[in-house]
Every structure is written in structure tokens, then in C-alpha cells.
Amino acid sequence: MAQALHFAVSSPSPARSLSKLSYSKHSQSLFHRRIPATFVRKPISAVSSDLESSSHQVLVSENGKGGIFLAASPPQTAATTDSSVIEVDAVTEAELKENGFRSTRRTKLVCTIGPATCGFEQLEALAVGGMNVARINMCHGTREWHRTVIERVRRLNEEKGYAVAIMMDTEGSEIHMGDLGGASSAKAEDGEIWTFTVRSFGSSRPERTISVNYDGFAEDVKVGDELLVDGGMVRFEVIEKIGPDVKCRCTDPGLLLPRANLTFWRDGSLVRERNAMLPTISSKDWLDIDFGIAEGVDFIAISFVKSAEVIKHLKSYIAARSRDSDITVIAKIESIDSLKNLEEIIQASDGAMVARGDLGAQIPLEQVPSAQQRIVQLCRQLNKPVIVASQLLESMIEYPTPTRAEVADVSEAVRQRADALMLSGESAMGQYPEKALSVLRSVSLRIERWWREEKHHEAMELAEISSSFAESISEEICNSAAKMANNLEVDALFVYTKTGRMASLLSRCRPDCPIFAFTTTTSVRRRLNLQWGLIPFRLNFSDDMESNLNRTFSLLKARGMIQSGDLVIAVSDMLQSIQVMNVP
Numbered sequence: 384m385a386q387a388l389h390f391a392v393s394s395p396s397p398a399r400s401l402s403k404l405s406y407s408k409h410s411q412s413l414f415h416r417r418i419p420a421t422f423v424r425k426p427i428s429a430v431s432s433d434l435e436s437s438s439h440q441v442l443v444s445e446n447g448k449g450g451i452f453l454a455a456s457p458p459q460t461a462a463t464t465d466s467s468v469i470e471v472d473a474v475t476e477a478e479l480k481e482n483g484f485r486s487t488r489r490t491k492l493v494c495t496i497g498p499a500t501c502g503f504e505q506l507e508a509l510a511v512g513g514m515n516v517a518r519i520n521m522c523h524g525t526r527e528w529h530r531t532v533i534e535r536v537r538r539l540n541e542e543k544g545y546a547v548a549i550m551m552d553t554e555g556s557e558i559h560m561g562d563l564g565g566a567s568s569a570k571a572e573d574g575e576i577w578t579f580t581v582r583s584f585g586s587s588r589p590e591r592t593i594s595v596n597y598d599g600f601a602e603d604v605k606v607g608d609e610l611l612v613d614g615g616m617v618r619f620e621v622i623e624k625i626g627p628d629v630k631c632r633c634t635d636p637g638l639l640l641p642r643a644n645l646t647f648w649r650d651g652s653l654v655r656e657r658n659a660m661l662p663t664i665s666s667k668d669w670l671d672i673d674f675g676i677a678e679g680v681d682f683i684a685i686s687f688v689k690s691a692e693v694i695k696h697l698k699s700y701i702a703a704r705s706r707d708s709d710i711t712v713i714a715k716i717e718s719i720d721s722l723k724n725l726e727e728i729i730q731a732s733d734g735a736m737v738a739r740g741d742l743g744a745q746i747p748l749e750q751v752p753s754a755q756q757r758i759v760q761l762c763r764q765l766n767k768p769v770i771v772a773s774q775l776l777e778s779m780i781e782y783p784t785p786t787r788a789e790v791a792d793v794s795e796a797v798r799q800r801a802d803a804l805m806l807s808g809e810s811a812m813g814q815y816p817e818k819a820l821s822v823l824r825s826v827s828l829r830i831e832r833w834w835r836e837e838k839h840h841e842a843m844e845l846a847e848i849s850s851s852f853a854e855s856i857s858e859e860i861c862n863s864a865a866k867m868a869n870n871l872e873v874d875a876l877f878v879y880t881k882t883g884r885m886a887s888l889l890s891r892c893r894p895d896c897p898i899f900a901f902t903t904t905t906s907v908r909r910r911l912n913l914q915w916g917l918i919p920f921r922l923n924f925s926d927d928m929e930s931n932l933n934r935t936f937s938l939l940k941a942r943g944m945i946q947s948g949d950l951v952i953a954v955s956d957m958l959q960s961i962q963v964m965n966v967p
């Protein structure tokens with residue numbers, strides 16, 4: 384295929400003109416910079432008429448936009464879809480107006496919803512505080528409760544313009560305790576003898592007795608095994624087996640929470656007897672997944688994934704059942720098997736979660752940080768959003784301020800440039816859900832700014848991921864646009880994307896400036912809300928980029944979110960181009 388390089392103008396060369404855009408690195412006045420007068424505005428059509436439909440061409444032109452066009456076919460001029468609305472939430476709008484582009488938060492925040500946060504006002508407070516995704520954990524609560532939470536989040540989005548996405552997290556075939564007969568917790572003291580049993584009880588749970596959901600439990604454990612509750616928050620030693628009952632002595636005292644996860648260890652490693660053979664997606668999980676599809680959740684996170692096959696199976700199940708099959712599947716990395724098959728699991732998934740709670744119960748704790756770094760980097764390479772989860776601010780379940788160590792842990796995840804951070808118990812049942820969220824927000828903002836300003840982050844070599852020539856074009860455009868954005872210190876990248884793919888490719892580059900992602904559907908807008916650096920807007924747009932840009936500029940200007948003179952780079956998945964321009 385012919386590759387033609389066209390310079391649509393003679394002199395001065397675009398390269399020379401661009402070199403005049405030398406801004407002070409530390410300039411505070413990043414707004415109101417203007418492209419030099421040598422960049423004269425000319426309509427895109429003047430350039431696009433040079434394009435041949437059968438060839439890919441690179442056209443560098445002084446078209447007033449520093450435009451680089453890479454086109455497979457002539458851009459079509461479709462009728463502008465009627466819409467004078469642009470959908471964005473009040474919090475983003477206020478943030479952009481008050482603080483400008485550069486200071487917007489790049490790291491996304493996921494909150495687990497529970498008894499402490501399920502009311503409409505509480506959910507709204509979380510949205511105001513920066514929640515991008517609400518997670519509901521199918522281990523806890525009833526179907527009705529989950530439905531109510533989903534309805535409230537949806538109402539919040541509709542009434543207040545938020546794009547809070549909903550993530551449903553499956554229970555999975557883990558071993559866990561029963562629900563303590565309605566009690567919110569039970570205290571196990573040092574040396575006490577407790578009975579773990581496969582028998583179940585109603586509200587009449589005998590004292591110091593815990594039911595276990597796994598029928599093979601009493602057969603699989605041995606006297607001398609260590610029993611870990613919640614990955615070691617409380618520990619017991621098995622001292623005697625009597626039929627379905629297992630007597631254990633508490634060796635590390637602590638609070639037992641309802642339905643807490645249980646693992647047992649022998650000679651220093653995790654025992655994986657028959658429970659390792661249990662299916663990743665249990666029959667209860669399939670019913671929950673049907674519920675999630677019917678309710679139109681945005682993400683389904685699968686617990687205790689062991690192989691890529693289960694993800695592929697679930698994705699085809701979803702595709703066959705949901706109309707536009709736009710529910711994305713997140714693989715939770717929380718088992719030994721998931722680490723063994725990491726690359727193929729992530730490749731098959733739409734994203735991943737570093738589920739450190741259970742992971743730390745399956746591998747020695749000191750191995751969790753390196754596993755986290757490996758998962759985060761691999762996800763970035765494979766262009767899959769990644770969430771770092773569990774115990775980020777654990778002490779804030781009880782106290783209004785975090786420990787210094789927790790702040791350092793959050794900083795590390797931000798510095799690794801994970802897409803999102805997640806609150807679990809802190810927001811589900813803690814005393815200070817909003818404070819915990821605000822700690823995540825302020826630490827993210829501070830660390831992002833520090834690393835951006837001091838250029839601390841070493842650029843990551845990104846391997847090519849596209850599987851077709853057409854995809855390669857998008858990937859190259861995004862890589863180049865992100866690089867140009869950094870070099871020219873532009874105020875924002877704009878991306879017009881129907882599927883969201885171009886937006887995620889830009890996000891993958893982790894550019895210095897924020898990425899305004901314009902998309903036509905509310906569901907894509909919600910899903911983009913999990914990805915690093917994307918500010919998703921819903922907007923009807925056409926294939927005519929000139930008109931899209933003009934309309935976007937006037938809509939955003941009218942709402943005070945951008946100003947004349949702001950320097951912007953725009954890309955789109957309709958017209959394969961990179962355009963550099965000042966907001967008129």
C-alpha cells in the first residue's frame with residue numbers, strides 16, 4: 384500500500400513553526416498560549432481533498448491546526464447530529480472551572496457500597512467526593528438490596544449528570560464463614576477454643592461456633608493446620624476433629640466479621656484440596672451474573688479467577704445475552720493460579736483487579752507488593768484498566784485519619800499509575816466513608832502533581848498491541864498524540880470515540896495533560912470512568928471533525944470549562960488525524 388507524505392504547504396515548514404512553540408517548562412500560565420500567526424486557519428476540506436480513498440497517507444499541513452492526517456479514506460462529511468447538549472457532571476465541571484485542566488485527578492476511585500453508604504444522600508456524597516465506580520459485592524446483602532443500590536446510582540446519574548459506573552463483584556467459590564446469626568462481629572480472644580463446623584444455624588448460633596460454607600471442610604483440614612480468617616486478621620490452630628465439627632484454638636486474637644474468608648495452611652503453605660477443584664463461577668454466581676446482565680451493570684468482576692477459559696466463557700455468555708454486550712469483565716487476581724496464568728487471564732479480560740485481601744491469604748504477605756507491581760505493569764502493556772484494591776485505608780474503618788503507612792501505600796499505587804484505587808470496608812461499613820474517599824482523592828492529586836512536575840516517572844516502553852493494520856494506525860496516532868501533548872505542554876487532549884478504544888489507547892500513554900473523551904453513548908461514558916486520566920463526556924457528534932470541534936469548543940466555553948487560547952490536541956476514531964489548535 385502506498386504511503387505518501389504530503390506537505391500541503393511550502394514554507395515555513397510545519398516543524399519550524401512548531402519549534403516556535405517553546406514554552407517555559409515551569410510556566411504557570413499554561414492557558415492562553417497561542418499558536419503563532421504562521422498557523423493560519425484553513426478548513427480541513429482543503430487538505431482532505433488531497434486524499435485518495437485507496438491509500439493511507441500521511442499529510443502534514445499548515446492548516447491552522449498543525450494538523451497531521453493519516454487517512455484510509457476521505458473523511459465523510461455527515462450531517463451534524465442534532466444536539467446542543469454535552470453531558471458532564473457538576474463536580475468535573477466545577478473542578479475544571481476552578482482549578483483548570485492540569486490539576487484534575489487522573490487516578491480513578493472505586494467505592495464498595497454497603498450499609499454505611501447505600502442511602503441516596505450517602506451515594507450522592509460519594510459522587511461529590513469523586514467516586515467514579517460503585518462496587519456491589521454479591522458476597523453480602525440481598526438481591527433486593529443490590530437492586531435498590533443500582534437504582535439509586537442510576538437515579539443519581541440521571542438527575543445530576545454523573546457517570547458513576549456500577550461494578551458487580553461475584554462471590555466465587557471461596558471458603559467463608561457464615562453470617563454470625565445477625566451479629567455485626569464476634570471477638571475471638573487468645574487461647575479460646577472455637578468450633579468451626581459445616582452444620583448451619585439460623586439466628587440461634589451456639590456460642591463460639593462458626594459455620595463454614597464448604598462441605599468438604601471437616602474432611603480436608605488436619606489437626607495441626609493453621610486456620611486464617613481474612614488472610615490472617617485472626618488465626619486459629621486445629622486441635623481436634625469430631626465429625627462435622629473442627630475444634631480450634633485462637634492463636635492470634637481479633638474480630639471475626641460476618642462471611643469472612645477462610646484459608647487453611649499446612650507447613651507454611653496454603654492447602655488447596657478439593658476446594659481448588661470448585662468452579663470459579665458457582666451456580667449462585669451464574670444467577671448473580673444473570674441479575675447483573677438484567678440490571679445492566681457496567682462491569683462484572685470475577686472472584687478467584689484461575690484461567691483465561693472462564694473469562695472467555697463468561698464473555699461469550701454475556702455477548703449472547705445482553706443486547707449490546709457492553710458489560711466488561713474484570714478478572715480479580717487473588718489466587719495462586721491466577722498469578723500462574725496471569726498474562727493469558729489479563730489478555731482475555733477487559734481489565735483486572737489486584738485483590739490484595741485474598742491474594743495476601745494465598746501467597747506470603749511479603750510477596751504481595753511485587754505481585755501488585757507486576758500486575759499493574761502488565762495491564763498497562765496490554766491496555767487493560769487495573770484496580771488496586773483492599774486495605775488501602777483499613778484503619779479508617781474505625782478512625783478519622785489514616786496511618787502514615789496507609790498514605791504511603793496509596794501513594795505507591797498512584798505512582799505505579801494504576802487506573803483506579805478501591806475502598807472496601809472503609810466505604811461499605813466504616814465510620815468515615817467520605818473522609819476515606821477524600822484521603823484517596825487528595826493523596827492521588829498530590830502524588831500525581833509531584834510526579835508530573837518533577838518528571839519522576841520514567842517513560843514506559845509500550846510494546847505494540849494491535850492485531851490489525853487498522854488498529855495499528857489508531858495505536859500509532861495515540862502514541863504520537865500523547866508524545867506531542869507532553870512535548871508541546873498542551874492543556875488537554877480531546878478524543879472523539881464511539882467505542883472508547885482510542886480513549887483507552889491515549890490513557891495507556893499516561894500523558895501529562897488530562898484527556899477529554901467525547902463519546903456518543905452513556906454506557907461507554909460510564910465505562911471510560913474507570914480509566915486513568917479520562918474525563919468522559921457524552922456528546923452526539925458527526926463524522927465531520929471541524930464541526931465537532933467547533934461545537935465542542937462553544938459548548939465547553941459557554942460553560943466556562945475551557946477558555947479561548949487553551950492549547951488542545953484532538954484525535955478521533957472517525958477521521959484518523961492529529962490536530963493541534965488553540966481554542967478560538
Ligand SMILES: Nc1ncnc2c1ncn2[C@@H]1O[C@H](COP(=O)(O)OP(=O)(O)OP(=O)(O)O)[C@@H](O)[C@H]1O
Nearest residue numbers: 495496497498520522523524640740807808811812
Ligand atoms: N452489601 C453489604 N452488606 C453488608 N456488609 C457489607 C456489604 N458489602 C460489604 N460489606 C462489609 O464490608 C466488608 C468489606 O467489604 P468487601 O467487599 O471488601 O468484602 P470481603 O468480604 O472482604 O470480600 P472480597 O474478597 O470479595 O472483597 C465486608 O467484610 C462486610 O463486612
Ligand SMILES: CC(=O)C(=O)O
Nearest residue numbers: 738739740741772773
Ligand atoms: C477485593 C477482594 O476481593 C480482595 O481483596 O480479596
Ligand SMILES: [K+]
Nearest residue numbers: 552553554686
Ligand atoms: K467478592
Ligand SMILES: [Mg+2]
Nearest residue numbers: 717738740741
Ligand atoms: Mg477477595
